[in-house]
Amino acid sequence: GEYHQTPHHGLDGVTPLEKWAQSDSVRFPDPHDDLDNLFLFEERRKVQKDRTVSLNGMVYEVDAALLGETVTLRFDPSAPSGRPIQVCHQGQFIENARPVEPYANCFIKRNRPSRTLQADTSAPEPPPSGLKLRDLPVDNQED
Secondary structure, eight states, X not given: OHHHHSOBGGGTTBOHHHHHHHSSSOOOOOTTSOHHHHTOEEEEXXXXXXXXXXXXXXXXXXXXXXXTOXXXXXXXXXXXXXXXXXXXXXXXXXXXXXXXXXXXXXXXXXXXXXXXXXXXXXXXXXXXXXXXXXXSOOOOOOO
C-alpha cells in the first residue's frame, strides 16, 4: 500500500518498507514468554480493612498482610470472569485475587489499627427507660 511506500519523518525519511528490509530478521517473542500475561491491563487499588479490593464492580479478597497497602491488579478486561486477577505489590506477584464470599468475609476477625481510639469496656449501665410493664395499673373491668 501507499503507507509503506511513503517516507516517514520518524524513520529519518526512509519508507517503512525500506526500514523493514534493512533489518536482519523478523523478531519473534521468546517462546517462554506468556504473551497473554505481557498484555494484561493494570489498575492500582488500596486494600481495605476487610482485606478486599474492588475492580469493575466486583469485590475480591487478598492476603491480609496487604491491609492498607496499595496493590496493582493485573487482568484481562475481555476475558471471561473466571480468569484470575493477579495481585502485585512493589513489582512482585503476590497471589491471585479471590472473589469475595460476603457471608464468610463477615466472620473474619479484624485487628484494630493501633492509632484508633479503644472503646471503654467499663461503660456505665444505661439509664432506666422509665416505664415498666409490671408497674402499669391492671384494669380488671369486665364488660
